[in-house]
Amino acid sequence: MPFTPIVGTLAYLWDRDTDRVLLIRRNARPDDDHLGKVNGLGGKVEPDESVVAGLRRELREEAEVDLTDLRLRGTITWTNFGPRREEWLGFVFLATAWTGTPPRANEEGTLEWVRRTDLLAACDPSDVDAAGRLPLWAGDRHFIPLVFDDEPRAFHGTMPYDGDEPLSWDYERL
Numbered sequence: 001m002p003f004t005p006i007v008g009t010l011a012y013l014w015d016r017d018t019d020r021v022l023l024i025r026r027n028a029r030p031d032d033d034h035l036g037k038v039n040g041l042g043g044k045v046e047p048d049e050s051v052v053a054g055l056r057r058e059l060r061e062e063a064e065v066d067l068t069d070l071r072l073r074g075t076i077t078w079t080n081f082g083p084r085r086e087e088w089l090g091f092v093f094l095a096t097a098w099t100g101t102p103p104r105a106n107e108e109g110t111l112e113w114v115r116r117t118d119l120l121a122a123c124d125p126s127d128v129d130a131a132g133r134l135p136l137w138a139g140d141r142h143f144i145p146l147v148f149d150d151e152p153r154a155f156h157g158t159m160p161y162d163g164d165e166p167l168s169w170d171y172e173r174l
């Protein structure tokens with residue numbers, strides 16, 4: 001059966017001066033498949049839209065910013081993901097410059113500037129307190145450190161899910 005994913009973008013805005021990352025706490029819509037989770041910003045790429053154009057549109061809509069410096073950090077395929085068991089192909093970016101000031105919230109939830117060290121601590125499975133403060137998707141803990149590391153090569157991974165639980169994680173760098 002061919003892989004026919006939803007194509008999406010995910011961006012982490014990193015303010016290097018304060019060493020903080022903009023995240024969204026998905027707490028606004030009770031019908032949100034991501035309700036209760038903390039995540040980067042982004043969304044689905046629309047027809048006749050490039051991945052980068054989709055990312056720029058999503059960040060204008062969600063955070064009222066225009067990206068001026070961004071790098072593709074990796075790609076991930078997620079299968080059987082979430083309550084709808086969707087198939088996704090995600091493009092993961094790190095943005096380090098933009099114009100505009102994010103609001104405190106949008107229609108999906110609260111926007112929060114989180115210390116990068118706290119975000120990375122939440123990715124450590126042994127740091128239960130950090131994980132409780134930043135309830136990430138369980139699989140995000142595998143790739144978020146790769147977004148912020150010094151490796152210049154992009155990662156390309158696959159993460160099959162069983163609903164809300166990741167089954168495995170495999171990646172390579174190119």
